[in-house]
Amino acid sequence: MTTLLETDGEKLLVALRTVLEAKGIATAQEIAERIAVTDAGSPAQGARMVARAWVDPAYRAQMLQDGAAAAEALGITMRGAPPLGVLENTPTLHNVVVCTLCSCYPRAVLGYPPFWFKSAAYRARAVRDPRGLLSEWGTVLAETVRVQVVDSTADYRWMVLPMRPAGTDGWSEEKLAGIVREGDMIGVTVPAAA
Amino acid sequence: MDSNEPRAHHDLGGVSKFLCEKVDIEPHALTDFDREVDALVSIVRMKRLMTVDELRRGIEAIPEETYHRLSYYRRWVRSLADNLIRKGLVTEAELQAALRRE
Amino acid sequence: MSGIFAPGTPVRVRDDWPETRGPVHIRTPHYLRGKPGTVVRRLGTFPNPEDLAFARPAAERPLYHVAFAQDAVWPDGRSGDTLLVELYDHWLELDEHRQEPGP
Numbered sequence: 001m002t003t004l005l006e007t008d009g010e011k012l013l014v015a016l017r018t019v020l021e022a023k024g025i026a027t028a029q030e031i032a033e034r035i036a037v038t039d040a041g042s043p044a045q046g047a048r049m050v051a052r053a054w055v056d057p058a059y060r061a062q063m064l065q066d067g068a069a070a071a072e073a074l075g076i077t078m079r080g081a082p083p084l085g086v087l088e089n090t091p092t093l094h095n096v097v098v099c100t101l102c103s104c105y106p107r108a109v110l111g112y113p114p115f116w117f118k119s120a121a122y123r124a125r126a127v128r129d130p131r132g133l134l135s136e137w138g139t140v141l142a143e144t145v146r147v148q149v150v151d152s153t154a155d156y157r158w159m160v161l162p163m164r165p166a167g168t169d170g171w172s173e174e175k176l177a178g179i180v181r182e183g184d185m186i187g188v189t190v191p192a193a194a
Numbered sequence: 195m196d197s198n199e200p201r202a203h204h205d206l207g208g209v210s211k212f213l214c215e216k217v218d219i220e221p222h223a224l225t226d227f228d229r230e231v232d233a234l235v236s237i238v239r240m241k242r243l244m245t246v247d248e249l250r251r252g253i254e255a256i257p258e259e260t261y262h263r264l265s266y267y268r269r270w271v272r273s274l275a276d277n278l279i280r281k282g283l284v285t286e287a288e289l290q291a292a293l294r295r296e
Numbered sequence: 297m298s299g300i301f302a303p304g305t306p307v308r309v310r311d312d313w314p315e316t317r318g319p320v321h322i323r324t325p326h327y328l329r330g331k332p333g334t335v336v337r338r339l340g341t342f343p344n345p346e347d348l349a350f351a352r353p354a355a356e357r358p359l360y361h362v363a364f365a366q367d368a369v370w371p372d373g374r375s376g377d378t379l380l381v382e383l384y385d386h387w388l389e390l391d392e393h394r395q396e397p398g399p
Contacts, residue, residue: 004286005276006260007293009268010227012275015292016234019284026237034233080240083340095380100207100325102250103266112232115222118266124212127327127379128370136217147377151207153323154359154382155342200316201326208327208370247348251321281351 041111047180054164081108096187098126099152106157167193203258306394321349333364358385
């Protein structure tokens with residue numbers, strides 16, 4: 001079997017699609033529909049949750065208690081998705097998420113994982129030198145802040161609830177969601193009002 | 195710390211060889227290939243023909259040098275083929291025939 | 297010995313290497329084997345991925361979030377920083393040396 005598995009991936013995909021279509025296991029239509037659904041996922045979903053948590057303490061509490069329910073409350077479908085854990089950053093605690101074993105990622109609320117999240121360099125460095133790793137993004141944390149690296153090894157998927165930055169008083173939820181980036185919810189960056 | 199350990203090669207936390215590697219933090223758009231592989235795996239999982247655990251096992255079985263050389267979704271498509279054949283959902287002969295017709 | 301671990305329980309990850317005994321699928325990272333940690337909370341029960349990966353019947357097992365000090369895990373670990381990792385109960389044992397003294 002090994003030689004077959006060593007076939008160039010693009011050729012293997014075409015062959016698999018042909019065989020699976022013939023067997024009715026996966027049709028071109030199903031594939032196109034699935035792509036459309038997955039493409040609709042994006043960090044904007046998670047950003048809406050973060051913005052709501054910043055303005056609504058009850059929602060924040062719900063998000064920390066049951067991430068999936070909090071997502072559903074904002075119309076994000078979580079049916080079939082793994083449990084969602086939310087990690088709250090505080091003035092003395094900064095969370096960073098990694099999956100050292102593969103690339104587990106909260107796709108239902110953040111979309112496809114970024115290229116770097118899946119890289120060997122990220123997976124190796126995050127658990128051992130998180131502060132050095134974060135400096136790749138220009139993120140520097142004070143000595144008084146505890147950096148906690150969360151390695152997604154099992155059934156949960158994790159996202160970070162970053163702290164609301166200064167200079168955002170009176171902002172609408174929509175404006176707040178606009179400054180929350182993908183990296184902020186993984187923990188490699190922190191949001192800024194600018 | 196890690197040189198004497200019988201560590202599986204996908205188990206990358208803290209591995210010295212990668213500690214000096216810069217992370218490519220640029221966004222890289224997914225290709226059509228990436229999206230199709232992702233979708234195909236999702237469909238097979240949703241139809242309960244394969245679990246994510248089986249997908250991972252198949253990826254982890256890729257020999258070390260190949261594992262690091264292959265792109266992310268090329269690992270996925272290889273594992274998908276491996277699992278489908280093991281489960282008898284497709285046969286090697288069927289795949290070979292499809293490859294010859296390409 | 298696996299069991300129910302209350303939040304705050306000092307534990308140690310088993311220093312076992314099933315990788316040396318045949319094809320396996322293990323979700324306990326190598327860097328934690330034999331290391332001391334503290335249970336933060338129980339996350340629920342889930343079917344054992346070690347069996348799911350080989351399409352074997354998979355028993356539901358308790359999953360815990362366990363915290364580790366960076367300087368207890370790495371020789372160059374930074375004091376004060378921590379790791380938080382999901383681990384299945386059968387990979388955890390009570391760390392006898394770090395239990396609270398009795399009343």
